Amino acid sequence: MKVLVIGSVYPRFQEDAEVPWLRTSIAHLKKAGVEIQVLAPAYKGLKSHDIDGTHVNRFRYAPASWEILTHEEGAPSKMASKPWLQLLAIPYIINGFFQCIRICRKWRPDVIHAHWPFPHAYIALGAAKLFKIPLVLNFHGAELLLIRKKKWVKPLLKFAIGQAQAIFANSSFTAGKIKALRNVNVEWSPYGTTLEDNKDESGVILSETKDPVTIVPHPVNGKFKILFVGRHIERKGICYLIEAAKHLPRDKFEIRIVGVGDLTEQLKQQAAAVNDGAEIIFTGKLSPEDLANEYKTANVFTLPAIVDHKGDTEGLGVVLIEAMELGLPIVASNVGGIPDVVVDGESGILVPEKDPVALADAFKRLEADPTLIQKLLAGARKRIEECFTWDGIIERQIEVYKRLQQ
Structure with a gap:
């Protein structure tokens, strides 16, 4: 089986960290015997x-110095x-x-799989119709949120879905x-982890085998x-995490914020004004080795996401799975696609968005109750095995491909 995958972003060189989940999904499709071109x-x-x-x-679309519409930041933000x-x-x-027509005329894929259907459905449609190739549209959320700002996008997406x-x-x-938008059958196709398929020295299993995934809780060394x-x-809700620091004892808790972005300086200023409460540390952008160490030495992971002023929020939150x-x-936070990953009280704790007190209370519960942590990690293992292993995701995807060729 041959599949042409269309997207706005794909790694430009071997070490490029763009869309790791798409790169990993293609690797697993190839492992399953599917021929892929992008x-x-x-x-x-x-x-x-x-x-x-x-x-x-x-495909080229402008003079080289102008070809910056995609990669490194979302096109709408740019x-x-x-x-x-x-x-x-x-x-x-x-x-x-x-370019899509040229590829399909020469290579003749069995399926065209277009990610981010606005605008890529319209890149794919000509070849799909001309060569009678089944078309799969893969939505990730951002294109649907555009409708709130650009009303003309709605009929275009509705037509493409049909x-x-x-x-x-x-x-x-x-x-x-x-x-x-349109009452159609929708297949749930989440992402799996993009972590290496191995076990690290602390005993954490990062496995895509059929053996059960073993998840080991982290010991508390000093502060939680x-x-x-x-x-x-904005949609990551970091400002509410900083507000939550005011409600956490400084001798027991430490907040570590990894990454960079448009709001970094503003968030640092906000954190500097927190005179009492948990210490807040901004690490900046980290190397893979330093990032791995942050995960190993942490005691809880948080994503205090919100629906931002543009109506944007987390489509899934693959970082939670990792x-x-x-x-x-x-x-x-209980927003967007996060509840698909975090079942409240079973595989994690969900709190209302924009609620610093609820965030702080959840951290305090975990710090005071190692048994609760064990319970949630067992539930997380079950949730991953049921929904978020690449083997299962790819198997369901290939079943759809095969059905379209019948």
């Missing part, structure tokens, strides 16, 4: 190339700060459309928004360490 836009004139033995077809980039959307779609032979959504939250990892943007596998209990 169609993605160029970045600053980048030519077609191979990554992990997969051919990545790059266009908000650089409105002139919107002018590139038309050549982006047109050039991608013709042209597809299968629809994938990364979470039940995203699936609900698709169904609100609360870890956040992610971009410093933190679970690394032996950390989870405290997260």
Whole structure:
């Protein structure tokens, strides 16, 4: 079976950390015997190339110095700060459309799998119709949230959904928004972990084998360490985590905030004003080795996400799955796709969004009750095995591909 995967972003070189979940999913599809090619836009004139033995077809859409619409930051955010980039959307779609036809005429894939259907459904549709290739549209949430700001996107997405032979959504939250547009069958297709398939020296299993995943809780060495990892943007809700520090005893708790973003300086100023309460440490961007050490020495992982002023929120929160596998209990907000991962009281603790007191209370519960941590980690193991192993995700995906060819 041959599948053409279309997306706005794909790693540009071997060490590139862009869309690790997509790269990992393609690796597992190939492991299952599926032939894959990728169609993605160029970045600053980048030519077609191979990554992990997969051919990545790059389509040009502007002079090299202008080809910055994708990669390193979401296109909507880039266009908000650089409105002139919107002018590139038309050549982006047109050039991608013709490149897709060229690939399909020569390679003849059995399925076209287009991620982020706005605008990639329209890049795929010509070839899908011309060569009668089944089209799968894979939604990740952001394209649906655009509807709130750009009303004209709604009919375009509604039409595209009606042209597809299968629809994938990364979470039940995203699936609900698709169904609100058009009443179609939606397949839940989440991400698995992008961690290495091995066991580290502390005994944490990062396994994609059929053996049960063993998750070992972390000992408390000194203060109870609360870890956040992610971009410093509004929808991550970091400001509410900083507010929660005021309600946590300084001699017992420490908050560690990993990453960078547009709000980093603003958040540091907010943290500096917290004179009493848990110590707050900003680590900046870390090397893979230093990041791994943060996970190993933490005691709880938190994602205090919110629905931001644009209506954007977490589509799934794959970082939560990885933190679970690394032996950390989870405290997260009850928004977006997070409840697909965190079942409250079973695989983690959910709190209302924008509620610093509820966050602090959840951390205090975990610090005071090692038995609760053990219970949540056992529930996390069960949740991962049932829903978030790549073997299971890819098996369900291939079943859909096969059904479309019947």
